[in-house]
Amino acid sequence: xxxxxxAIVLAYLLVTVVLGVVAGRRGRGDTxxxxxxxxxxxxxxxxxxxxxxxxxxYALLGTPQRVVAKGSDAxxxxxxxxxxxxxxxxxxxxxxxxxxxxxxxxxxxxxxxxFESSRVSVVMGLATVASFVPYLVIxxxxxxxxxxxxxxxxxxxxxxLVYAAVLIYVISGGVRxxxxxxxxxxxxxxxxxxxxxxxxxxxxxxSIPEMFDRVIAERPEYLTLPGPGEQTSISRxxxxxxxxxxxxxxxxxxxxxxxxxxxxxxxxxxVVWYPTFLxxxxxxxxxxxxxxxxxxxxxxxxxLWLVDRLAHHPLHSLLFAVVAFAVLAASMSTGDxxxxxxxxxLVRDVLVPLDRRSxxxxxLRWARARGILPPPPRCxxxxxxxxxxxxxxIKGFIVVLLVAGLAMLGVVGGTSIVxxxxxxxxxxxxxxxxVLVGLYWPRAGRxxxxxxxxxxxxxxxxxxxxxxxxxxxxxxxxxxxxxxGVLGLIVNLAGVLLGAWVGPRPQRETLRRFELRD
Amino acid sequence: MPxxxxxxxxxxxxxxxxxxxxxxxxxxxxxxxVYPWLGNHVEPRVLGLPxxxxxxxxxxxxxxxxxxxxxxxxxxxxxxxPEDPP
Numbered sequence: 001x002x003x004x005x006x007a008i009v010l011a012y013l014l015v016t017v018v019l020g021v022v023a024g025r026r027g028r029g030d031t032x033x034x035x036x037x038x039x040x041x042x043x044x045x046x047x048x049x050x051x052x053x054x055x056x057x058y059a060l061l062g063t064p065q066r067v068v069a070k071g072s073d074a075x076x077x078x079x080x081x082x083x084x085x086x087x088x089x090x091x092x093x094x095x096x097x098x099x100x101x102x103x104x105x106x107x108x109x110x111x112x113x114x115f116e117s118s119r120v121s122v123v124m125g126l127a128t129v130a131s132f133v134p135y136l137v138i139x140x141x142x143x144x145x146x147x148x149x150x151x152x153x154x155x156x157x158x159x160x161l162v163y164a165a166v167l168i169y170v171i172s173g174g175v176r177x178x179x180x181x182x183x184x185x186x187x188x189x190x191x192x193x194x195x196x197x198x199x200x201x202x203x204x205x206x207s208i209p210e211m212f213d214r215v216i217a218e219r220p221e222y223l224t225l226p227g228p229g230e231q232t233s234i235s236r237x238x239x240x241x242x243x244x245x246x247x248x249x250x251x252x253x254x255x256x257x258x259x260x261x262x263x264x265x266x267x268x269x270x271v272v273w274y275p276t277f278l279x280x281x282x283x284x285x286x287x288x289x290x291x292x293x294x295x296x297x298x299x300x301x302x303x304l305w306l307v308d309r310l311a312h313h314p315l316h317s318l319l320f321a322v323v324a325f326a327v328l329a330a331s332m333s334t335g336d337x338x339x340x341x342x343x344x345x346l347v348r349d350v351l352v353p354l355d356r357r358s359x360x361x362x363x364l365r366w367a368r369a370r371g372i373l374p375p376p377p378r379c380x381x382x383x384x385x386x387x388x389x390x391x392x393x394i395k396g397f398i399v400v401l402l403v404a405g406l407a408m409l410g411v412v413g414g415t416s417i418v419x420x421x422x423x424x425x426x427x428x429x430x431x432x433x434x435v436l437v438g439l440y441w442p443r444a445g446r447x448x449x450x451x452x453x454x455x456x457x458x459x460x461x462x463x464x465x466x467x468x469x470x471x472x473x474x475x476x477x478x479x480x481x482x483x484x485g486v487l488g489l490i491v492n493l494a495g496v497l498l499g500a501w502v503g504p505r506p507q508r509e510t511l512r513r514f515e516l517r518d
Numbered sequence: 519m520p521x522x523x524x525x526x527x528x529x530x531x532x533x534x535x536x537x538x539x540x541x542x543x544x545x546x547x548x549x550x551x552v553y554p555w556l557g558n559h560v561e562p563r564v565l566g567l568p569x570x571x572x573x574x575x576x577x578x579x580x581x582x583x584x585x586x587x588x589x590x591x592x593x594x595x596x597x598x599x600p601e602d603p604p
Contacts, residue, residue, distance in 0.1 A: 072558075075574050079548040082578040086541050089585060090534075093595045100599055209566020216560060216568075223568045224558045234558075238549035245545060263602040264595075272589050275582040285571065 005150045005321035013165040020169020020177035030387045034174035035105040035344045037260040045179040046270040048186035051277035056334035057142030061300040067288025069298040071227035080241045081278045084248030085271045091439050092258050092267035099259040107255040108349040114438040115449025118353035125349030127457050128252045131424035132342045136405040139335035146327045156410050166336050171395045178336045185329035190280050192326035197283020201290050222292050247429035253341035343398035355383035423464045426485035430456035433496045442516045447503025448496045456492025533593035
């Protein structure tokens with residue numbers, strides 16, 4: 001047990017809980033408030049919501065680790081970040097306007113209305129939540145790792161304690177709770193990372209230029225591609241960057257933040273400022289090179305290992321405490337957005353469109369009769385009209401998602417998550433053709449949306465299954481070794497174009513609602 | 519109902535097309551074949567950092583400047599709903 005670190009972590013968890021509860025007391029508490037923050041986020045909260053949700057514990061622990069393992073290949077995060085959110089600058093304002101006019105709160109609601117198909121919404125919602133779970137487990141794993149280093153407890157227990165705090169502020173504060181805590185978490189991360197990134201290299205090597213002098217003299221292969229052991233070919237590096245750029249703005253927990261902004265121009269302004277957030281990765285790269293010179297481990301413990309290089313420093317225990325705090329902040333600021341978006345999506349995109357089906361309607365009646373959901377305004381009000389029930393269900397699903405994530409962490413320890421994460425990253429890129437043709441191409445109607453989405457996601461799942469069952473056959477069928485997401489995207493685009501060619505056109509009224517002309 | 523259906527002026531749409539062109543170029547500068555040609559070297563070093571890292575940081579800074587300019591000049595889709603703050 002490290003008492004100072006434990007005290008700081010506890011104090012920090014308490015602050016986030018209080019902030020979340022206070023945030024929850026603002027606003028009306030309906031779904032528009034809980035999911036979209038009454039569309040009233042200002043510039044500071046928007047900046048940190050976009051920055052901190054994207055920069056997860058994976059970036060914090062993974063960037064120095066990647067430098068140690070693969071050298072300058074780690075710059076790829078900076079490279080795709082340089083362009084990744086730019087598409088949002090072009091379509092974000094329109095998404096914000098349409099969302100406010102039509103009362104949309106999620107990406108799938110927008111696309112389902114545009115393609116006049118509730119099936120689009122249900123399939124997108126299920127695929128999104130499936131892709132969130134492994135991503136969430138990675139965040140839980142990082143929180144468990146840090147809590148184990150601070151307290152000596154088993155990682156699962158530590159992760160559960162930290163995420164109990166997250167659960168409280170997400171459930172009571174909704175997206176406003178997520179936004180406000182992300183400001184605190186973002187500032188904490190930026191300050192801690194910059195202090196560490198400048199301090200540790202200077203303390204060990206005199207200065208940052210002197211550190212790089214030594215890297216050039218001793219390990220020059222770590223500074224350029226293909227890196228140590230020639231691991232990263234330029235084609236592989238390029239394709240990873242391009243795929244990441246295409247998928248970046250399509251992550252539903254990022255995309256739906258367009259709906260929370262106070263105005264359309266504010267979405268654009270948040271994208272303008274986003275690259276400044278990227279500079280916070282630079283100190284992590286510097287720390288990676290410290291570890292390269294000092295022979296650090298090439299796994300996600302390297303960050304804490306670096307802090308131990310200063311074990312004899314008088315401020316070491318404080319340093320350790322703030323590092324633990326920063327990693328937790330990174331984990332929580334992504335984990336909270338995933339939980340909040342996951343719960344919202346399950347209710348708004350999956351259950352609400354199905355609320356006339358007997359299974360969902362029966363479930364609703366059962367939950368109301370047992371008092372799990374509040375009594376409806378009138379007898380048999382469908383879920384889509386009962387906002388109080390929706391908000392209550394979102395909160396329930398947030399708990400279910402967290403329990404599922406913790407169970408996965410407990411069962412597999414997070415190690416075999418990496419494969420699932422590959423599958424997860426292939427999902428959001430499948431939403432790109434739908435968003436682009438939906439917003440800009442009047443010709444694309446229901447067939448376009450459905451064939452593209454189902455074809456793309458179906459391909460991703462089939463190829464992934466084949467890779468697991470018969471890896472040799474999968475690689476023979478894919479001679480160029482294209483990534484999972486790209487294979488899906490090719491089929492997806494073919495489906496979208498074919499659907500636009502042979503399928504019926506959307507109704508004129510639908511196009512007008514989406515600011516398009518026939 | 520705001521007029522969101524009227525196409526933007528020619529000057530605006532030309533500006534938006536130029537902007538898209540810029541971002542395509544900046545993406546190309548980060549991948550094959552431009553990155554190995556211009557970026558993937560240790561020298562020249564700037565403030566002690568290797569050029570391979572400086573190159574990526576310069577592109578981030580340039581994209582930030584371009585985005586700021588596009589925003590200030592209202593080149594890309596600057597329409598608001600009447601009830602929202604400007």
